[in-house]
Amino acid sequence: RLNTWESLTTGIAQQAKGVIAPKEKTPFITFVLGGPGSGKGTQCIKIVETFGFAHLSAGDLLRREIASKSADGAMILNTIKEGKIVPSQVTVKLIQKEMELSDNHKFLIDGFPRTEENRVSFEQILSEWQSQIGVEPNVVLFFDCPEEEMVKRVLNRNEGRVDDNLETIKKRLTVFQALSLPVINYYSEKGKLYTIKAIGTEDEIFEQVRPIFAAFETVG
Ligand SMILES: Nc1ncnc2c1ncn2[C@@H]1O[C@H](COP(=O)(O)OP(=O)(O)O)[C@@H](O)[C@H]1O
Numbered sequence: 001r002l003n004t005w006e007s008l009t010t011g012i013a014q015q016a017k018g019v020i021a022p023k024e025k026t027p028f029i030t031f032v033l034g035g036p037g038s039g040k041g042t043q044c045i046k047i048v049e050t051f052g053f054a055h056l057s058a059g060d061l062l063r064r065e066i067a068s069k070s071a072d073g074a075m076i077l078n079t080i081k082e083g084k085i086v087p088s089q090v091t092v093k094l095i096q097k098e099m100e101l102s103d104n105h106k107f108l109i110d111g112f113p114r115t116e117e118n119r120v121s122f123e124q125i126l127s128e129w130q131s132q133i134g135v136e137p138n139v140v141l142f143f144d145c146p147e148e149e150m151v152k153r154v155l156n157r158n159e160g161r162v163d164d165n166l167e168t169i170k171k172r173l174t175v176f177q178a179l180s181l182p183v184i185n186y187y188s189e190k191g192k193l194y195t196i197k198a199i200g201t202e203d204e205i206f207e208q209v210r211p212i213f214a215a216f217e218t219v220g
């Protein structure tokens with residue numbers, strides 16, 4: 001039977017790399033959610049090392065657009081400075097492109113979906129591949145971290161980000177409460193949510209993350 005995921009992705013992969021690399025495996029999609037500074041990116045690196053996922057950070061993809069001076073760059077920069085959420089069509093397009101170009105079938109989508117609008121937009125993309133994967137992610141991780149700890153971490157992050165200042169952090173925390181928590185609650189009701197107590201050392205936190213993916217490895 002026609003493999004829609006395969007036919008969609010190999011055409012682009014061939015164009016980009018000049019090789020035929022058919023995707024044989026069904027995609028496995030993990031959303032990585034949590035407030036700013038909750039440790040999403042840090043734990044994604046460990047998940048990649050241990051379980052071989054492709055890491056797609058929505059924030060990194062948006063920052064790359066700013067750096068490349070693309071048409072949307074100025075709008076994205078202003079939105080990030082304000083701690084607001086970039087229109088879904090922009091972010092979803094960037095994520096979709098990365099997925100299509102990837103040789104991997106296991107995806108960690110970090111910092112997305114941050115709003116119900118983000119969630120629904122991505123579901124529309126997945127519904128085009130529905131016979132393959134359905135519209136739901138396989139796993140949703142939620143790094144649950146107290147606000148004062150998140151503020152402390154972000155102020156110490158030192159990556160030169162335009163949004164890592166106290167004024168923008170306060171706005172981001174408000175956006176997280178108002179717009180991102182409903183997405184987290186949605187996946188909780190769907191039985192997809194794995195909540196991690198995101199306090200302690202990086203290694204201690206990873207020991208909560210590890211068994212979640214280890215269980216999926218043994219299932220296949
Ligand atoms: N468990 C931890 N304890 C203390 N600091 C941490 C921990 N995990 C990550 N950090 C640091 O906190 C900051 C934010 O982490 P990051 O992974 O960028 O979070 P997020 O992607 O959720 O914003 C970084 O400077 C990171 O090195």
Ligand SMILES: Nc1ccn([C@@H]2O[C@H](COP(=O)(O)OP(=O)(O)O)[C@@H](O)[C@H]2O)c(=O)n1
Nearest residue numbers: 036037058059080083084085086111112114
């Ligand atoms: N799905 C997303 C993800 C990030 N963003 C923007 O990018 C900023 C940084 O996102 P990020 O995921 O890199 O931030 P952290 O949670 O890692 O600190 C957000 O505050 C938003 O302004 C967005 O608009 N939509």
Ligand SMILES: [Mg+2]
Nearest residue numbers: 040041059111
């Ligand atoms: Mg991050």
